[in-house]
Amino acid sequence: MFAGPNNIIGVDSWAVDYALLRDGSMLDNPFHYRDARTARGVDAVHARAPHADLYARNGLQFLPFNTLYQLAAERQAFLEFADRLLLIPDLFAYWFTGTERAEATNASTTGLFGVRDGAWDRDLLSTLGLPAKRRTPKAAFDYTDGAAEGELSLARARHAFEDIEFHPGTRRPAEHADTSVEILGGPSALPFGIAPTGFTRLMQTGGEIAGASAAAAAGIPFTLSTLGTSSIESVKASNPAGRNWFQLYVMREREISYELVRRAAAAGFDTLMFTVDTPIAGARLRDKRNGFSIPPQLTLGTIVNAIPRPWWWVDFLTTPKLELASLTDTGGTVGDLLNAAMDPTISFDDLAVIRDLWPGKIVVKGVQNVEDSVRLVDAGVDGIVLSNHGGRQLDRAAIPFHLLPQVVREVGPDATVMVDTGIMNGADIVASIALGAKFTLIGRAYLYGLMAGGREGVDRAIHILRSEIERTMTLLGVSSLDELQPSHVTQLTRLVPRADTK
Ligand SMILES: Cc1cc2nc3c(=O)[nH]c(=O)nc-3n(C[C@H](O)[C@H](O)[C@H](O)COP(=O)(O)O)c2cc1C
Known part of the structure; x- marks a missing residue:
């Protein structure tokens, strides 16, 4: 670096390496391109985009340290926490000038920059799962991506899935992996369904309709939340022949809940999912920090954040108003409805009343x-979902995937035990089925796809999970899900309870 008489500063550095920042501060020192971790990234990237495809897009010879491989080996939590990536010369430029920019020739070394149009390759970013954050305003992204308090439950749940060891048999790999299951009296083409999520149109205006129609195309169940932003009837219209499930919060005013139950039954939803982990809302600190409001307001902060994402706002402001579509007839502000939604006094008696109202299956989530x-299985529910709400309620609650083997042992092999929280890969689903789950639910894995690309993004997320499930099954040497056994998986633990506290 040299500061000459004209006060020009040149920055000479190696390309491809980068720093992750949040609110202008580096999260960690950058890794050097020679660091051995990038080898992991090469396999991960080529599994989704072979080098020939990459070459056609970015025009780069194969160099295992290009930024896209480094990013694929990056620590997930850092990627999630960061709000900016700067390549090393751009980082120096930022420190000197306060301006965050990506210089084009340097950006071309990332592997994520189009050789033909000289612009970031959004499709490739989508294929590699990196873009949702770029397309969604910070408050809406954080509402989705975030969890309660220190977000430890979610991080631990994801670690739990990372920390498994698979044990393939020595048999010849199965030629075709059949991923279909029977669940709650009906078929599903894949061993997972879409979990209920509130305010889904906030993430991308396609919302529940994108989710339900993608579920219809994939032949998997879709669950509509009580706090959904598309009506029971419109979800049914988007998934007319497929399976729709309805998630119920029992309101203080019971009649509101009962009316929703009747509407869902009339629309032909086949399963009612009764959520019991929400006596009050968990402390979502990112929402507090962001001043998150429903519906989102155009404030100075949100306008600044909207500058790189104008289409989200154009879309948001030109499509139907965001509201709790199943509850529009009940009156009150959204805040009033939310308060009404949470009833700390729900009990087994509520379950009995709902049993009388609902003709289909009942699941407790x-x-x-x-x-x-x-107790629930003895009380005759049709299924349970081991879940801590994706870490959004009681932080440091038990990891559902860790509870699974013991619960299955105690309730017996015939009970329908499902699991969610932390599923980000088809291998997580295969491991859950091997350890006795009959089915799984995905929340954020679907929402990241939705935020990245609307209906197509959800299709893509389901496609990625399906291929991961098929590949894992084939490599384990099983051709159907019921061949999976606990002996295929060992759960390793990072945090072990101290002997004297048990
Ligand atoms: C943005 C968001 C909204 C959610 N809203 C609801 C809801 O309204 N009702 C409910 O029972 N669960 C809700 N959940 C929890 C999910 O149904 C599911 O349990 C959780 O997302 C699973 O964890 P995962 O996101 O790691 O897959 C929500 C989750 C997220 C991420």
Whole structure:
């Protein structure tokens, strides 16, 4: 670097390496391109985009340290926490000038820059799962991506899935992996369904309709939340022949809940999912920091954040108003409705009343210990979902995937035990099925796809999970899901309870 008489500063550095920042501060020192971690990234990237495809897009010879490989080996939590990536020369430029920019020739070394149009390759970013954050305003992204308090439950749940060891048999790999299952009296082409999520149109205006129609195309169940932003009837219209499930929060004013139950039954939804982990809302600190409001307001902060994402706002402001579509007839502000939604006094008696109202299957979601699992199965529910709400309620609650083997042992092999929280890869789903889950639910894995690309993004997310499931099954040497056994998986643990506290 040299500061000459004209006050020009040149920055000479190696390309491809980068720093991750949040609110202008580096999260960690950059890794050097020679760091051995990038080898992992090469496999991960080529599994989704072979080098020939990459070459056609970015015109780069294969160099294992290009930024896209480094990013694929990056720590997930850092990628999620960062709000900016700067290549090293751009980082120096930022420090000197305060301006965050990506210089084009340097950007071309990332592998993520189009050789033909000289612009960021959004399709490739989407294929590699990197773009949702870029397309969605910070408050809406954080509402989706975030969890409660220190977000430890979510991080631990994801670690739990990373920390498994698979044990393939020595048999010849199965030629075709059949991913279909029977669940709650009906078929599903894949061993997962879409979890209920509130305010889904906030993330991308396609919202529940994008989710339900993608579920219809994939032949998997879609679950509509009580706090959904598309109506029961419109979800049915988007998934007319497929399976729709309805998630119920029991309101303080019980009649509101009962009316929703009747509407869902009339629309032909086949399963009611009764959520029990939400006596009050968890402390979502990112939402507090962002001043997150529903519906989102155009404030100075949101306008600044909207500058790189104008289409989200154009879309948001030109499509139907965001509201709780199943509850529009009940009056009150959205805040009033949210308060009404959470009733700390719900009990097994509510379950009995709903049983009388609902002709289909009843599932309890948010079960977090062995005793409740046994009690609910004994009480005759059709299924339970081991879940801590994606870490959004009680932080540091037990990891559902860790509870799974013990719960299955206690309730017996015939009970329908499902699991969610932290699923980001088809291999997570295969491991859950091997350890006795009959089915799984995906929340954020679907929402990231939705934020990145609307309906097509959800299709893509389902496609990626399906190919991961098929590949994992084939490599394990099983051709159907019921061949999966606990012996195919060992759960390793990072945090072990101290002997004297048990
Ligand atoms: C943005 C968001 C909104 C959610 N809203 C609801 C809801 O309205 N009702 C509910 O029972 N669960 C809700 N959940 C929890 C999901 O149904 C599911 O349990 C959780 O997302 C699973 O964890 P995962 O995101 O790691 O897959 C929500 C989750 C997210 C991420």
